[in-house]
Amino acid sequence: MRRRNLGDLLRHVHLAGALSRSELADRMGLNRSTIMALTAELSAAGLVSEELPGDTGRAGRPSLVVRPERDRAHVLAFDVRVDRLVAARVGLGGEILDRREAVRSRAGADLEDVVGVLAGFGRELRRGARPGSVCVGVGAAYCGMIRPDDGTVRYGPYVGWVDQAFGVELGSRLGLPVLVGNEAHLGALAERDRGVGRGFDNLIYLHGDVGVGGGIIVGGKLLGGDGGYGCELGHMMVNPYDGRPCMCGSRGCLEAEVGEHALIDAAGRSGELSGREGVRAVVEAAGRGDAAAEEALHRIGDWLGIGVANLINLFNPGMVIFGGMLRDVYPGSAAQVGHRVEANAMVISREQVRLRVSALGDDVTLVGAAELAFSRLLASPLEVLAEMRRRTAHRAAPRKRALAL
Amino acid sequence: MRRRNLGDLLRHVHLAGALSRSELADRMGLNRSTIMALTAELSAAGLVSEELPGDTGRAGRPSLVVRPERDRAHVLAFDVRVDRLVAARVGLGGEILDRREAVRSRAGADLEDVVGVLAGFGRELRRGARPGSVCVGVGAAYCGMIRPDDGTVRYGPYVGWVDQAFGVELGSRLGLPVLVGNEAHLGALAERDRGVGRGFDNLIYLHGDVGVGGGIIVGGKLLGGDGGYGCELGHMMVNPYDGRPCMCGSRGCLEAEVGEHALIDAAGRSGELSGREGVRAVVEAAGRGDAAAEEALHRIGDWLGIGVANLINLFNPGMVIFGGMLRDVYPGSAAQVGHRVEANAMVISREQVRLRVSALGDDVTLVGAAELAFSRLLASPLEVLAEMRRRTAHRAAPRKRALAL
Numbered sequence: 109m110r111r112r113n114l115g116d117l118l119r120h121v122h123l124a125g126a127l128s129r130s131e132l133a134d135r136m137g138l139n140r141s142t143i144m145a146l147t148a149e150l151s152a153a154g155l156v157s158e159e160l161p162g163d164t165g166r167a168g169r170p171s172l173v174v175r176p177e178r179d180r181a182h183v184l185a186f187d188v189r190v191d192r193l194v195a196a197r198v199g200l201g202g203e204i205l206d207r208r209e210a211v212r213s214r215a216g217a218d219l220e221d222v223v224g225v226l227a228g229f230g231r232e233l234r235r236g237a238r239p240g241s242v243c244v245g246v247g248a249a250y251c252g253m254i255r256p257d258d259g260t261v262r263y264g265p266y267v268g269w270v271d272q273a274f275g276v277e278l279g280s281r282l283g284l285p286v287l288v289g290n291e292a293h294l295g296a297l298a299e300r301d302r303g304v305g306r307g308f309d310n311l312i313y314l315h316g317d318v319g320v321g322g323g324i325i326v327g328g329k330l331l332g333g334d335g336g337y338g339c340e341l342g343h344m345m346v347n348p349y350d351g352r353p354c355m356c357g358s359r360g361c362l363e364a365e366v367g368e369h370a371l372i373d374a375a376g377r378s379g380e381l382s383g384r385e386g387v388r389a390v391v392e393a394a395g396r397g398d399a400a401a402e403e404a405l406h407r408i409g410d411w412l413g414i415g416v417a418n419l420i421n422l423f424n425p426g427m428v429i430f431g432g433m434l435r436d437v438y439p440g441s442a443a444q445v446g447h448r449v450e451a452n453a454m455v456i457s458r459e460q461v462r463l464r465v466s467a468l469g470d471d472v473t474l475v476g477a478a479e480l481a482f483s484r485l486l487a488s489p490l491e492v493l494a495e496m497r498r499r500t501a502h503r504a505a506p507r508k509r510a511l512a513l
Numbered sequence: 514m515r516r517r518n519l520g521d522l523l524r525h526v527h528l529a530g531a532l533s534r535s536e537l538a539d540r541m542g543l544n545r546s547t548i549m550a551l552t553a554e555l556s557a558a559g560l561v562s563e564e565l566p567g568d569t570g571r572a573g574r575p576s577l578v579v580r581p582e583r584d585r586a587h588v589l590a591f592d593v594r595v596d597r598l599v600a601a602r603v604g605l606g607g608e609i610l611d612r613r614e615a616v617r618s619r620a621g622a623d624l625e626d627v628v629g630v631l632a633g634f635g636r637e638l639r640r641g642a643r644p645g646s647v648c649v650g651v652g653a654a655y656c657g658m659i660r661p662d663d664g665t666v667r668y669g670p671y672v673g674w675v676d677q678a679f680g681v682e683l684g685s686r687l688g689l690p691v692l693v694g695n696e697a698h699l700g701a702l703a704e705r706d707r708g709v710g711r712g713f714d715n716l717i718y719l720h721g722d723v724g725v726g727g728g729i730i731v732g733g734k735l736l737g738g739d740g741g742y743g744c745e746l747g748h749m750m751v752n753p754y755d756g757r758p759c760m761c762g763s764r765g766c767l768e769a770e771v772g773e774h775a776l777i778d779a780a781g782r783s784g785e786l787s788g789r790e791g792v793r794a795v796v797e798a799a800g801r802g803d804a805a806a807e808e809a810l811h812r813i814g815d816w817l818g819i820g821v822a823n824l825i826n827l828f829n830p831g832m833v834i835f836g837g838m839l840r841d842v843y844p845g846s847a848a849q850v851g852h853r854v855e856a857n858a859m860v861i862s863r864e865q866v867r868l869r870v871s872a873l874g875d876d877v878t879l880v881g882a883a884e885l886a887f888s889r890l891l892a893s894p895l896e897v898l899a900e901m902r903r904r905t906a907h908r909a910a911p912r913k914r915a916l917a918l
Contacts, residue, residue, distance in 0.1 A: 253861055262861050310739045324827070326731050326738075333715045333731075333829025337862050340826040345819050345857050349754050358857045414750050421745040422729070422827065424738025452750050452763045456658055456667050457742050 110146075111488050113138065117146045119486045121156055121176045122201055123301055128161065128171035147174050153493055154180045154240075155200065176201035179238045181493070183481035186226050186248035186278070187291070187474040190266040190318050191383055193222065195229035197237060198478040200244070200485075202302060204471070206236050219272045227281035244496045246284050247481030249291040249473040250274060251317060256336040259288030265355040266318050284499060287480045291315060292431075293330055293339060294476025295466070296323025299429050301479055303467035308426040312419050313466075314341065314412075315473070316434030318383075319355060320363035324423060342367075346414045365411035368433060374404035387433045394440050402440065409441025413448025420453040420461055431466030432473075438465050515551075516893050518543065522551045524891045526561055526581045527606055528706055533566065533576035552579050558898055559585045559647075560605065581606035584643045586898070588886035591631050591653040591683070592696070592879040595671045595723050596788055598627065600634035602642060603883040605649070605890075607707060609876070611641050624677045632686035649901045651689050652886030654696040654878040655679060656722060661741040664693030670760040671723050689904060692885050696720060697836075698735055698744060699881025700871070701728025704834050706884055708872035713831040717824050718871075719746065719817075720878070721839030723788075724760060725768035729828060747772075751819045770816035773838060779809035792838045799845050807845065814846025818853025825858040825866055836871035837878075843870050 113136070120135055121127055127135070133143045150156045158172045178199025187194040196207040208229040226248075234243060252264025259275015261267075279286040296313035299305040305313070305325075313323040322341035324331040331338045342363035343356055351360020352370060364370060368387055372378055375390045393401035416428055430438040438445070442463070449458055466472050485492045518541070525540055526532050532540070538548045555561045563577045583604030592599040601612040613634040631653075639648060657669025664680015666672075684691040701718035704710040710718070710730075718728040727746035729736040736743045747768035748761055756765020757775060769775060773792055777783055780795045798806035821833055835843040843850070847868070854863055871877050890897045 253859070263859070310743075322827075326736055327734065329732065331731055331828070333862070334831045334865060335829055335861065337859065338715075338827060338829035340829075340859055340862070343826045343857070343859055344823045346750070346753065348752065348819060356859060361857075414753060418749045418823070421748045422727075422743060423736070424740055424743035424745075426739045452748070452766075454658070454668070454742065454745055454748055454761060456740065457738070457745070460739060 111491070113142070113146055114150060114489050115486050117143070117174075118150055118155060118176070118489050121174050122482065122486065125201060126173050126175045128173050129158075130171040132174060147172075150489060153490055154242075155489055155493065178203055178205070179241055181242050181244045181485070182237055183245045183247060183478050183485075184230050184233060184243060184282070184284075185474050185478035185481055186230075186246070186286075187477055188222060188226075188248065188250045188267070188274075189291070189473070190251055193225050193229075194474055195226055195233060196474055196478065197233040198475075198481070200482070202475070202478065204474075204478075206233055208232060217267060219269065219274060219277060222267075223274070223277045223281055226278055230282050242493060242497055243284065243500055244485040244492060245481035245483070246279070246282060246286045247294075247477040247479070247483075248275070248278065248286055248288045249294045249477040249480075250288055251291045251319075251321070253337050253340075254288050254290050256289070256332070259286055261288075262337070284496075287483070289476065289480050290321060290323070290339070291317075291473040291476070292321030293323040294480055295321075295431050295468075295472045296325055296339075296429075296476075297330060297479055298468055298472050298476035299431070299466060300325055302475060303429070303472065304464045305427050305429055310423060310425040311427045311429060312341075312416075312423060312425050313429045313431055314416075314434055316367065316430070316432040316437065318368050320367055320434070321432075324419075324425075326423065341415065341419060344415055344418060346411050346418075362411065362415040366408045366415070366434075366437075370411075371404055371408050371437065374407050375401045376404075384433055387436055391436045391440060405437060405440035406444050408437060409444030410448060412437075412441060413445040414452065416445055416463070417449045417452035417458075420449060420457050424457045425461055427462045427464060429464050429466055431468075435465045435469065438463075516896070518547070518551055519555060519894045520891050522548070522579075523555060523560060523581070523894050526579050527887065527891065530606060531578050531580045533578050534563075535576040537579060552577075555894060558895055560894055560898065583608050583610070584646055586647050586649045586890070587642055588650045588652060588883055588890075589635050589638060589648060589687070589689075590879050590883035590886055591635075591651070591691075592882055593627060593631075593653065593655045593672070593679075594696070594878070595656050598630050598634070599879055600631055600638060601879055601883065602638040603880075603886070605887070607880070607883065609879075609883075611638055613637060622672060624674065624679060624682060627672075628679070628682045628686055631683055635687050647898060647902055648689065648905055649890045649897060650886035650888070651684070651687060651691045652699075652882040652884070652888075653680070653683060653691055653693045654699045654882040654885075655693055656696045656724075656726070658742050658745075659693050659695050661694070661737070664691055666693075667742070689901075692888070694881065694885050695726065695728070695744070696722075696878040696881070697726030698728040699885055700726075700836050700873075700877045701730055701744075701834075701881075702735060702884055703873055703877050703881035704836070704871060705730055707880055708834070708877065709869045710832055710834055715828060715830040716832040716834060717746075717821075717828060717830050718834045718836055719821075719839055721772065721835070721837040721842065723773050725772055725839070726837075729824075729830075731828065746820065746824060749820055749823060751816050751823075767816065767820040771813045771820070771839075771842075775816075776809055776813050776842065779812050780806045781809075789838060792841055796841045796845060810842060810845035811849050813842060814849030815853060817842075817846060818850040819857065821850055821868070822854045822857035822863075825854060825862050829862045830866055832867045832869060834869050834871055836873075840870045840874065843868075 275288040292315035320342035347360035352364040354361040354364035586605040697720035725747035752765035757769040759766040759769035
């Protein structure tokens with residue numbers, strides 16, 4: 109109980125940035141003396157600090173403000189995207205303190221290469237941390253289907269991986285346990301915790317890249333299903349007649365009809381720029397009034413709208429969020445999406461739902477990876493801090509480091 | 514905590530029928546003296562009884578067997594289907610002790626008529642209960658979208674109701690609070706608790722009637738969404754080109770392509786038997802080798818398979834269950850469903866899923882309504898028993914009864 113309260117308090121300040129003791133008491137439904145005792149423990153551990161607020165403009169003794177100690181506890185967050193590798197050191201409280209990025213070809217890359225680059229980034233990022241700052245977790249987002257238990261990539265078609273022990277390999281290179289999640293799952297959690305979905309217990313996040321991934325939050329929790337492989341909304345069949353071929357081997361999947369290739373082909377630009385640049389070129393051309401580009405966005409919006417209407421019928425969500433390349437695409441296809449939702453979603457479910465673009469932009473999956481990395485600390489702060497101190501102390505000893513590398 | 518333990522113990526014997534004290538201790542993770550104390554309280558309240566088991570064939574003192582007292586606590590369960598009204602008295606433990614049924618025309622029926630028939634059934638069923646048996650709850654299944662808070666039918670197209678205060682009206686006629694749920698939601702819970710889905714935390718139940726409803730269990734809980742209107746898998750668009758018109762105003766919805774009318778039309782029998790009889794006639798004809806009937810089942814199976822594959826991708830469920838008229842239809846269309854699942858569902862999710870027909874048959878929604886009715890008792894047994902004793906004692910006094918009616 110005490111452990112849970114410590115974790116809850118730390119989560120509140122981690123997500124809010126700074127909260128007074130009385131705000132914490134309100135949010136947690138605890139009395140102020142309990143809040144004071146919990147804060148004292150977290151403060152002694154170096155995870156939060158307390159300070160007097162600025163002038164509150166009110167009479168009486170002001171309530172002390174509790175802040176997360178971003179320079180004393182951090183995580184490493186990694187993001188394996190189709191076209192790049194990203195790594196960051198993120199402080200408690202969620203600020204990205206430092207980052208590294210490598211563009212890579214879209215062709216297949218082997219596990220060792222990817223892990224090698226990421227582990228190198230990880231070492232650099234940790235060396236840059238303030239003395240005494242503890243690495244309290246490592247999280248990674250990956251553009252494929254992930255086994256939650258051990259971070260194995262079961263299926264990552266766009267990178268070309270099947271059953272690759274990504275989490276274990278990266279963990280052994282770093283000498284630290286690594287949690288891995290599907291990028292769209294983590295994107296959904298990031299938007300719920302720090303983005304446009306704050307306060308929504310039922311939301312759907314669509315993440316566009318070459319394909320389209322999904323993260324679906326049901327009753328406050330990420331929908332996993334039996335094995336953690338749920339939310340594959342990109343492989344919802346929307347076009348059973350003349351559907352475009354999909355990487356999964358089928359045809360007419362949502363991602364085949366609304367992904368990068370579909371948009372660029374529909375705009376008649378398949379010989380030109382590809383990937384994210386290609387998508388942006390179409391969106392910009394549509395903004396300048398290019399008819400083919402506008403028409404392509406409308407076509408994508410029509411298929412996207414069928415998918416979104418189906419999802420609204422199934423999930424009765426408070427919000428649907430468009431992220432990744434769909435963040436660029438949605439404004440130009442919103443009318444068609446809206447039309448399909450109007451036509452195909454039950455009125456009772458569609459009357460409340462909001463359609464929005466991601467607030468976190470290109471960092472959404474990286475932020476999700478950081479939150480995954482913080483999750484163990486936020487479940488049992490003092491235990492995990494102690495464990496991670498031990499692990500990183502080991503790593504500081506030269507002999508051990510040599511062995512681990 | 515004690516209240517929760519009492520409820521959990523009662524739920525275990527309610528669902529299992531009879532369990533020894535030592536089985537209860539194992540399942541609940543409590544020691545035997547706690548089990549004994551909990552059982553004593555429930556036994557004193559008349560909700561369970563204890564007896565020596567038959568010859569166990571083992572040495573040593575046998576563990577007493579705890580049984581639900583089906584004749585001392587019962588619920589009323591109602592089921593408003595498109596073509597009939599059903600009511601039952603169901604004893605603690607789940608046995609249907611008595612029932613009433615009225616066939617009705619499919620045309621619009623007004624709230625007062627339906628509530629009048631059901632309330633009459635309810636009075637008869639309660640009069641038939643053993644003296645001293647307490648009615649501990651009332652539940653109703655309805656073939657439409659239901660607001661959980663007050664049992665209002667928001668949208669029931671096949672009965673023709675929009676925003677009808679069904680739960681409140683039936684409750685005031687019975688003088689007892691009534692919980693109302695969507696028939697397919699309740700069917701999902703019934704199959705999970707008492708049917709083929711026992712032990713599955715992630716399952717999808719498709720309920721075929723004129724339309725197709727759905728109940729989806731995610732992480733052990735019914736998927737509701739923001740307002741409780743989720744699971745509308747029947748309105749997933751599967752045929753965007755030449756889709757059949759749907760009652761919802763759209764075209765190409767799953768229920769339009771696989772419901773009763775679609776099957777009967779596809780078999781070229783639209784002038785003949787309609788409704789459930791019409792479906793059975795097609796299935797029987799296919800069984801006798803009628804080519805048009807076989808072809809109709811295959812056609813239905815193809816669309817159904819697209820829907821099921823989409824659901825497997827989204828939910829990574831352990832089981833998909835076909836109920837209502839789909840229970841009759843599925844065996845003749847299983848090959849096509851399987852083919853679509855093979856082609857369109859991600860291998861990782863489909864490799865574990867089982868496709869099954871409902872084990873509870875035509876009573877699945879009635880059983881679900883009964884379990885909904887028991888839900889309050891199972892949450893706090895002694896409090897709800899006392900409350901319902903007071904309410905029903907009131908009703909036994911002639912003056913009060915006159916007022917309530």
